[in-house]
Amino acid sequence: MTASAPTGANPLQALAGAQQSPWLDFIRRSFVEDGSLAALVHAGDIRGVTSNPAIFQKAIGDGTEYDAQMRALLAKSTPTPGALYERLAITDIQAAAKVLAPVYEQTQGTDGFVSLEVSPYLARDEHGTTQEAARLWADVAAPNLMVKIPATPQSIPAIRQSIAAGINVNVTLIFSLAAYRDVVEAWLTGLEELHAKGGNLSRVASVASFFVSRIDARIDSAIDQRTSAGDAQAAALATLRGKVAIANAKLAYAYWQDIMQSPRWKVLEAAGAQTQRLLWASTGTKDKAYSDVLYVDSLIGPQTVNTLPPATMDAFRDHGTVRETLTAGLDDARHILAETQRLGLDLDSVTDALLDEGVTAFEEAFDTLLASVAAKQAALMGDSLTGLKTSLPADLSAAVTQAQDDWRRNGTIRRLWAKDATVWTGGTEADWLNWLTIVDDRAANLAELEAFQTEVRARGFTQVLLMGMGGSSLGPEVLATTFGKHEGFGHLYILDSTDPQQVAATEKKLDIAHTLFIVASKSGSTLEPSIMLSYFHDLAKRTLGAQAGAHFVAITDPGSSLEKLAQAEGFWKIFHGDPKIGGRYSVLSNFGLVPAAAAGVPLHPFVADALRGVRLCDASVPPAVNRGVQLGLILGTAARLGRDKLTILATPEIADFGAWMEQLVAESTGKNGLGIIPIDNETPGSLRHYGADRLFVYLRLAPEHRHEQDEAIATLREAGQPVLTITLHNRRQIAQEFFHWEMATAVAGAVLGIHPFDQQDVEFSKIETRRLTEAYEKTGSLPPEAPFASFGPLSFFADPANAAATQGADAVAVLKAHFARVQPSDYVALLAYLPRNRDTQEWMQHTRLHLRDGLNCATAAEFGPRFLHSTGQAYKAGPNTGVFLQITADNAQDLPIPGTSLTFGLVESAQARGDFSVLAERERRIIRVHLHGSLKEGLAALATALHDAL
Numbered sequence: 001m002t003a004s005a006p007t008g009a010n011p012l013q014a015l016a017g018a019q020q021s022p023w024l025d026f027i028r029r030s031f032v033e034d035g036s037l038a039a040l041v042h043a044g045d046i047r048g049v050t051s052n053p054a055i056f057q058k059a060i061g062d063g064t065e066y067d068a069q070m071r072a073l074l075a076k077s078t079p080t081p082g083a084l085y086e087r088l089a090i091t092d093i094q095a096a097a098k099v100l101a102p103v104y105e106q107t108q109g110t111d112g113f114v115s116l117e118v119s120p121y122l123a124r125d126e127h128g129t130t131q132e133a134a135r136l137w138a139d140v141a142a143p144n145l146m147v148k149i150p151a152t153p154q155s156i157p158a159i160r161q162s163i164a165a166g167i168n169v170n171v172t173l174i175f176s177l178a179a180y181r182d183v184v185e186a187w188l189t190g191l192e193e194l195h196a197k198g199g200n201l202s203r204v205a206s207v208a209s210f211f212v213s214r215i216d217a218r219i220d221s222a223i224d225q226r227t228s229a230g231d232a233q234a235a236a237l238a239t240l241r242g243k244v245a246i247a248n249a250k251l252a253y254a255y256w257q258d259i260m261q262s263p264r265w266k267v268l269e270a271a272g273a274q275t276q277r278l279l280w281a282s283t284g285t286k287d288k289a290y291s292d293v294l295y296v297d298s299l300i301g302p303q304t305v306n307t308l309p310p311a312t313m314d315a316f317r318d319h320g321t322v323r324e325t326l327t328a329g330l331d332d333a334r335h336i337l338a339e340t341q342r343l344g345l346d347l348d349s350v351t352d353a354l355l356d357e358g359v360t361a362f363e364e365a366f367d368t369l370l371a372s373v374a375a376k377q378a379a380l381m382g383d384s385l386t387g388l389k390t391s392l393p394a395d396l397s398a399a400v401t402q403a404q405d406d407w408r409r410n411g412t413i414r415r416l417w418a419k420d421a422t423v424w425t426g427g428t429e430a431d432w433l434n435w436l437t438i439v440d441d442r443a444a445n446l447a448e449l450e451a452f453q454t455e456v457r458a459r460g461f462t463q464v465l466l467m468g469m470g471g472s473s474l475g476p477e478v479l480a481t482t483f484g485k486h487e488g489f490g491h492l493y494i495l496d497s498t499d500p501q502q503v504a505a506t507e508k509k510l511d512i513a514h515t516l517f518i519v520a521s522k523s524g525s526t527l528e529p530s531i532m533l534s535y536f537h538d539l540a541k542r543t544l545g546a547q548a549g550a551h552f553v554a555i556t557d558p559g560s561s562l563e564k565l566a567q568a569e570g571f572w573k574i575f576h577g578d579p580k581i582g583g584r585y586s587v588l589s590n591f592g593l594v595p596a597a598a599a600g601v602p603l604h605p606f607v608a609d610a611l612r613g614v615r616l617c618d619a620s621v622p623p624a625v626n627r628g629v630q631l632g633l634i635l636g637t638a639a640r641l642g643r644d645k646l647t648i649l650a651t652p653e654i655a656d657f658g659a660w661m662e663q664l665v666a667e668s669t670g671k672n673g674l675g676i677i678p679i680d681n682e683t684p685g686s687l688r689h690y691g692a693d694r695l696f697v698y699l700r701l702a703p704e705h706r707h708e709q710d711e712a713i714a715t716l717r718e719a720g721q722p723v724l725t726i727t728l729h730n731r732r733q734i735a736q737e738f739f740h741w742e743m744a745t746a747v748a749g750a751v752l753g754i755h756p757f758d759q760q761d762v763e764f765s766k767i768e769t770r771r772l773t774e775a776y777e778k779t780g781s782l783p784p785e786a787p788f789a790s791f792g793p794l795s796f797f798a799d800p801a802n803a804a805a806t807q808g809a810d811a812v813a814v815l816k817a818h819f820a821r822v823q824p825s826d827y828v829a830l831l832a833y834l835p836r837n838r839d840t841q842e843w844m845q846h847t848r849l850h851l852r853d854g855l856n857c858a859t860a861a862e863f864g865p866r867f868l869h870s871t872g873q874a875y876k877a878g879p880n881t882g883v884f885l886q887i888t889a890d891n892a893q894d895l896p897i898p899g900t901s902l903t904f905g906l907v908e909s910a911q912a913r914g915d916f917s918v919l920a921e922r923e924r925r926i927i928r929v930h931l932h933g934s935l936k937e938g939l940a941a942l943a944t945a946l947h948d949a950l
């Protein structure tokens with residue numbers, strides 16, 4: 001360390017003579033790039049640099065200085081905003097380290113440091129801090145770096161471990177003598193550990209940053225308050241104004257001097273160790289009544305550092321006084337602290353509070369910084385990201401802002417990414433969170449899927465049939481309908497029904513000899529895919545003989561019964577799902593990617609888009625700009641305010657996304673009498689049909705948007721209905737939305753206080769179905785049932801309670817009585833166990849709109865058994881606001897299920913009956929209408945009756 005200053009030196013330069021190093025508490029890109037820092041260093045004004053989250057927030061958060069580097073980084077990859085910030089900060093730190101390197105060299109590694117702080121979010125996390133210190137040390141890779149670690153009780157062990165690892169540490173946020181003693185202890189122990197390992201002590205530098213002026217600011221304000229309240233001790237209190245912080249610092253210095261005399265230190269010193277210098281921080285004067293160099297002039301002494309904000313640096317250069325003040329007036333200092341205590345100014349509480357405030361202030365600065373980095377990143381990525389515009393009524397908007405702030409203050413998004421189950425119910429949630437990381441995992445292992453895609457193409461399949469339910473089919477269905485057929489690949493068909501006519505219609509589309517069959521089931525034991533597989537495998541065996549297995553691919557979780565069957569039958573491939581991902585969160589795992597590969601969807605760009613979605617929902621993105629969190633907080637908050645009908649409208653080319661969303665949202669949130677009811681694909685109507693229970697989501701595919709949909713949405717917005725408009729700039733961006741909605745659903749679940757990853761109520765219908773099919777296998781028939789009313793082709797069935805409530809002299813009267821039960825904010829759902837084809841879909845759509853317009857309520861048009869693995873969970877266990885019309889029909893054709901005495905038609909009716917009894921048991925308002933004879937005529941009769949009933 002330089003012992004004397006050059007003659008004619010300014011006060012800053014003269015500090016060298018007093019063995020104090022002035023460091024600068026400031027950094028920003030332009031200041032380093034334009035040579036300003038170098039000029040200060042060369043002049044000898046400044047011998048080190050410190051940064052903190054608030055300094056970087058000012059540097060990066062405002063202005064455009066960092067845009068060029070951001071652009072360059074974003075051109076190469078899509079980092080998380082947190083990683084992007086860190087790259088920018090490290091670039092500055094490395095540049096400053098270079099400027100200070102000559103000082104470091106001249107002083108043999110004892111001065112010329114630049115400090116970079118660990119994430120303030122880790123301030124109370126020993127392990128996280130230790131890891132991050134090591135990571136930053138390695139990433140910056142400059143010997144004159146100091147990693148800043150706050151002196152919280154939790155971080156003290158991290159300080160010891162970092163020192164022991166040979167990392168230079170700047171311990172920050174020290175306010176009390178007690179904390180300082182702990183820091184010294186950690187530092188000494190760390191050095192001793194390093195020494196014991198045979199490490200080189202001479203290059204381990206450390207400073208203990210003792211905060212000064214903040215203490216006076218607090219104590220002075222307490223004094224002022226008491227004085228103005230007429231305190232009897234006002235005169236004595238007045239003598240302490242502006243004195244306590246410096247007295248505190250002087251005693252810290254005295255403690256350091258004692259340590260320097262201790263035998264413990266002497267051993268380390270003899271082994272070549274450097275001392276840990278005290279660094280005075282928070283030395284900008286806060287009270288204008290005091291000298292603007294008070295906290296520099298008064299704290300000068302050998303082997304110390306003072307880190308100065310730019311204004312204080314300039315002031316000290318201009319009129320500072322260099323005199324060894326630190327060691328003078330030690331008795332006075334003791335007296336001041338004794339007086340502080342005598343007069344009831346609780347210094348311990350003040351320093352405790354200052355530590356908490358200091359941590360919080362840096363967290364908040366970091367929140368602001370990351371929010372601006374994320375916003376800037378989004379702006380620079382432009383149309384490569386989907387957009388979100390929200391238009392919310394005042395009450396909802398205020399509640400959402402409040403929720404965002406709660407999430408920000410509590411760091412909930414970081415807890416979510418850290419898989420902390422207490423974000424939800426503290427149950428088994430952590431076992432279901434691998435959807436958070438599956439895209440990175442798949443991106444890193446894309447070669448296997450790409451090889452599969454190449455092989456599929458080479459084998460020249462003309463069709464691909466995917467068999468599965470819910471999460472195993474709805475994602476692939478979105479891919480099939482959104483992307484269509486790809487050159488060189490077969491058309492992807494989806495089968496998720498037990499309706500015999502639908503099975504037969506699917507079979508008709510296939511050329512079995514040239515079809516690739518994919519059976520997808522996470523559990524491997526779901527009824528529908530099992531029987532579909534039996535049917536088509538049997539068919540394939542009849543066409544292809546021993547080669548049949550080579551046409552089959554299974555996607556299932558490891559060890560499932562499906563995996564065993566696939567092995568036994570010689571399937572071509574078996575792809576595994578991740579058991580820590582539930583079905584409805586599986587679209588970006590092999591459950592979506594294998595069908596995507598088979599259909600020829602270009603995998604790399606698709607996964608790259610999904611990754612964009614992941615990055616912008618990252619733990620480092622604060623709630624107000626985190627797309628998934630934003631959406632989820634709106635969904636959850638809206639539901640809590642009674643807007644629980646999530647009404648989904650989409651450009652037709654991407655409209656199937658709604659069916660996937662339905663399952664995700666309904667199966668995740670619909671439980672314990674709570675939840676969000678998705679209303680998919682309900683054509684917009686007149687404003688008077690909408691109550692205060694709606695939240696609209698418009699998925700707008702910009703290049704193919706429909707003018708009339710835009711108009712309808714604008715009308716809703718103008719009428720004050722809450723509307724979320726999500727803009728996709730191309731179809732592939734559905735990959736981003738898959739992730740956004742997964743995150744949103746998890747977040748909405750947290751707002752509702754439910755477990756969003758189980759679906760316990762689905763099981764009840766399955767049990768009932770099983771009971772019925774087993775009865776059939778034993779007795780050859782289903783248990784008898786009788787309609788409570790029959791009129792021509794329409795027979796009505798219900799449990800006694802529902803039957804009693806819907807008596808009528810004709811079909812019209814029955815339906816009238818049933819729908820008279822609809823209250824404001826209820827919804828009506830048609831649950832049709834019919835072949836899902838263009839005719840039935842049109843009928844359902846027409847009928848639901850008729851009901852919507854007649855009853856002014858939200859409507860759903862669902863096909864069984866498909867919805868049983870989707871919205872069925874919410875219908876059974878969500879809010880009891882649904883009024884259901886189950887529709888069944890005679891099957892014009894039935895198909896046997898190989899290896900059983902069952903038929904598809906029988907399973908379908910058992911499923912309808914099973915679900916009915918569970919809904920009825922749960923006191924839902926439901927009746928079943930069975931259509932006899934021709935389906936067309938039955939549907940026409942029902943439509944007429946409904947028309948007359950409303």
Ligand SMILES: O=P(O)(O)OC[C@H]1O[C@](O)(CO)[C@@H](O)[C@@H]1O
Pocket residue numbers: 469470471472520521522523524525526529582583584667759762868869870
């Ligand atoms: O993939 P699997 O295990 O066949 O399950 C299919 C679907 O059934 C459910 O488990 C229940 O409906 C869904 O969550 C799931 O997506």
